[in-house]
Amino acid sequence: xxxxxxxxxxxxxxxxxxxxxxxxxxxxxxxxxxxxxxxxxxxxxxxxxxxxxxxxxxxxxxxxxxxxxxxxxxxxxxxxxxxxxxxxxxxxxxxxxxxxxxxxxxxxxxxxxxxxxxxxxxxxxxxxxxxxxxxxxxxxxxxxxxxxxxxxxxxxxxxxxxxxxxxxxxxxxxxxxxxxxxxxxxxxxxxxxxxxxxxxxxxxxxxxxxxxxxxxxxxxxxxxxxxxxxxxxxxxxxxxxxxxxxxxxxxxxxxxxxxxxxxxxxxxxxxxxxxxxxxxxxxxxxxxxxxxxxxxxxxxxxxxxxxxxxxxxxxxxxxxxxxxxxxxxxxxxxxxxxxxxxxxxxxxxxxxxxxxxxxxxxxxxxxxxxxxxxxxxxxxxxxxxxxxxxxxxxxxxxxxxxxxxxxxxxxxxxxxxxxxxxxxxxxx
Numbered sequence: 001x002x003x004x005x006x007x008x009x010x011x012x013x014x015x016x017x018x019x020x021x022x023x024x025x026x027x028x029x030x031x032x033x034x035x036x037x038x039x040x041x042x043x044x045x046x047x048x049x050x051x052x053x054x055x056x057x058x059x060x061x062x063x064x065x066x067x068x069x070x071x072x073x074x075x076x077x078x079x080x081x082x083x084x085x086x087x088x089x090x091x092x093x094x095x096x097x098x099x100x101x102x103x104x105x106x107x108x109x110x111x112x113x114x115x116x117x118x119x120x121x122x123x124x125x126x127x128x129x130x131x132x133x134x135x136x137x138x139x140x141x142x143x144x145x146x147x148x149x150x151x152x153x154x155x156x157x158x159x160x161x162x163x164x165x166x167x168x169x170x171x172x173x174x175x176x177x178x179x180x181x182x183x184x185x186x187x188x189x190x191x192x193x194x195x196x197x198x199x200x201x202x203x204x205x206x207x208x209x210x211x212x213x214x215x216x217x218x219x220x221x222x223x224x225x226x227x228x229x230x231x232x233x234x235x236x237x238x239x240x241x242x243x244x245x246x247x248x249x250x251x252x253x254x255x256x257x258x259x260x261x262x263x264x265x266x267x268x269x270x271x272x273x274x275x276x277x278x279x280x281x282x283x284x285x286x287x288x289x290x291x292x293x294x295x296x297x298x299x300x301x302x303x304x305x306x307x308x309x310x311x312x313x314x315x316x317x318x319x320x321x322x323x324x325x326x327x328x329x330x331x332x333x334x335x336x337x338x339x340x341x342x343x344x345x346x347x348x349x350x351x352x353x354x355x356x357x358x359x360x361x362x363x364x365x366x367x368x369x370x371x372x373x374x375x376x377x378x379x380x381x382x383x384x385x386x387x388x389x390x391x392x393x394x395x396x397x398x399x400x401x402x403x404x405x406x407x408x409x410x411x412x413x414x415x416x417x418x419x420x421x422x423x424x425x426x427x428x
Contacts, residue, residue: 004119007173008112009135011075014166015105016139017147018082019047021163022098024148024237025156026223032156033091037224038344043098044220045344048336050099055106055326055333062107067115067181072174074104074111079167086160097160106329109136115181137252141245149238195324200316203374207367208309208331209338211271214364215302217339218278218357219244222295225353230291240295247299255304259311264375267308271368273301278361282354306332312374339363 022029022043030040062070081101088094116132151159195201218225226232226240258266277298284290310328317324342363343356 003173003177004179005116005132007170007177008071008116008132010166010173011071011078011108011112011170012132012135013139013143014082014135014163014170015078015101015108016136017143017166018078018085018101018160018163019105020140020144021147021151021159022047023220024144024223024241025151025159026221027227027234028151028156029094033094035091036348037221038348039091041220041340041344041347043095044216044340045337046095047098047102048216048333048340050102051105051333052330052337054103055110055329058103058107059110059326062111067111067118068174068178069181070111071108071115071178072171074108075167075171075174077101078104078108079164079171082160082164082167086157086164088157102333105333106326109329110326115178118181119179137249140248141242144245145238145241148241149235152234152238195317196327198316200374200377201313201324203370203377204309204313204316205327205331207267207370207374208313208328209335209367210363210370211274211305211309211335211367212332213335213339213342214274214278214360214362214367215305215339216336217343217360217363218281218298219302220340221343221347221353221356225285225357226291226295229285229353230288232288232291240292243292243296244299247296248303251300251302251304252306254300256307258304259308263308263311263315264371264378267305267312267371268368268375270301270304270308271364271371274305275361275364275368277301278357278364282357282361285354285357312371335363 022040026037026040026043029035029043030037033040058074062073065073078101081097081099081104084097084100085094086097088097112132147159147162150162151157222240222244223237226237227234232240255266255270258270277294281291281294281298284294309332313324313328313331317327339356339360342359346355346359347353
């Protein structure tokens with residue numbers, strides 16, 4: 001079974017790398033294709049919008065297919081998208097390749113989580129899901145920096161050739177190592193749609209959009225901000241991404257533990273902290289050492305948002321894990337698109353390289369406001385859940401024998417994302 005999980009992790013590694021690596025290559029892409037950096041930044045927005053559309057649509061399209069078959073189809077489409085990126089002769093072709101690859105993102109992680117859980121005994125499901133998401137964590141810590149270095153040394157297309165190769169390895173692994181999987185039960189998708197009648201589900205998804213939009217408004221333009229303002233060389237960007245990735249891994253763990261203890265208070269604190277760090281970043285980004293320190297803090301606090309945001313959606317969408325997970329992937333990536341677009345708009349209008357970070361702080365503050373509204377509805381009794389951690393809010397500790405669903409525990413683009421808090425609960 002470990003080999004089967006390895007095949008899933010390789011696919012996760014490739015998908016995570018292709019999503020984020022473009023951030024470190026914006027200057028090279030812009031120069032080679034004769035477009036502005038804000039226009040190149042739209043490649044982040046385009047990918048995110050592709051995930052927004054693809055997550056629910058591809059999940060629904062594969063509702064009647066055996067899960068292994070659907071994973072193979074998704075990985076084949078992912079390979080085709082990255083191959084188009086590697087061969088792209090102009091901006092339009094590159095955007096098209098990004099969109100094609102993005103369509104597979106949400107469904108792969110959603111269906112892959114279910115498959116990973118089904119490969120092992122019930123008491124090991126959480127560990128199996130965590131092992132699959134190790135690929136995503138490694139994509140942020142290793143794949144993105146190495147892909148950035150490769151693109152800077154040998155041209156940005158070489159990075160997409162490398163990701164295409166990773167996709168092929170993942171595809172062969174899925175075919176050879178993952179056992180046959182049953183098709184989902186008929187009517188399951190229709191039953192899950194009912195959860196979207198709940199206002200609290202929409203408030204939770206809106207908080208995800210705004211909170212993670214705050215992260216991506218600044219992160220998208222990290223490379224030019226570090227080179228143009230902080231004074232780092234182009235070659236240093238890859239190492240800065242390692243620093244950022246290390247921070248996000250730490251933040252993901254700490255955010256998950258905090259969300260387990262007290263979900264809504266943690267969400268308030270983390271979103272408020274994100275707003276504060278982004279404001280500080282606008283000042284420290286003008287000098288190398290303070291910028292690097294703040295960058296690590298930004299990675300930690302930025303991705304500490306993911307476990308509580310994921311847990312909040314899963315909490316409010318109890319009984320509909322598959323579609324809720326796909327919807328939350330869409331929400332994270334809509335936030336990515338919104339943040340990248342607003343940040344690029346500010347730069348294009350001559351507001352400077354710190355303007356995306358100011359916008360990020362504003363989006364984080366708006367997310368905090370939405371979370372506060374949702375928490376207030378909880379206290380009034382409209383949400384049906386308490387404000388403490390999962391155990392006090394209908395999670396696995398609320399009554400004997402209850403446990404969170406093992407179906408898609410999906411993520412934001414990032415390092416394992418919301419999986420941590422749910423995995424840790426199930427491991428207890």
